[in-house]
Amino acid sequence: MKWILIIWVMLIFFLTFAHKTKSADICIDLGHGGDAPGAPTYIPGFTEDSVNLMVGHRLKDLLDWDPSHSYVFTRLIDTELTLWDRAIIANENQVCAFVSIHHNGDSS
Numbered sequence: 706m707k708w709i710l711i712i713w714v715m716l717i718f719f720l721t722f723a724h725k726t727k728s729a730d731i732c733i734d735l736g737h738g739g740d741a742p743g744a745p746t747y748i749p750g751f752t753e754d755s756v757n758l759m760v761g762h763r764l765k766d767l768l769d770w771d772p773s774h775s776y777v778f779t780r781l782i783d784t785e786l787t788l789w790d791r792a793i794i795a796n797e798n799q800v801c802a803f804v805s806i807h808h809n810g811d812s813s
């Protein structure tokens with residue numbers, strides 16, 4: 706009975722604190738998303754957020770080839786995140802680097 710109590714306490718401790726010690730090397734932030742499309746592109750129907758999303762998925766495929774680096778994405782779907790949300794994701798994962806992907810437009 707005493708061991709069951711100890712295991713139960715350890716399980717509660719792990720479930721309470723494990724997510725706070727999770728870490729990743731890199732946080733990759735795909736800019737914009739949801740109702741914030743970002744800059745327009747020269748391709749009709751495409752806005753910066755969708756280009757960022759496509760690049761992010763390709764980058765994820767490349768990162769999956771090398772397991773020596775851990776990573777976390779702020780988003781991999783078309784959803785809107787505040788700057789605060791993005792900072793929370795990075796800080797909760799205790800990342801070493803934060804990379805934000807954008808494709809801003811330029812007429813020249």
Ligand SMILES: [Zn+2]
Nearest residue numbers: 736743807808
């Ligand atoms: Zn942008």
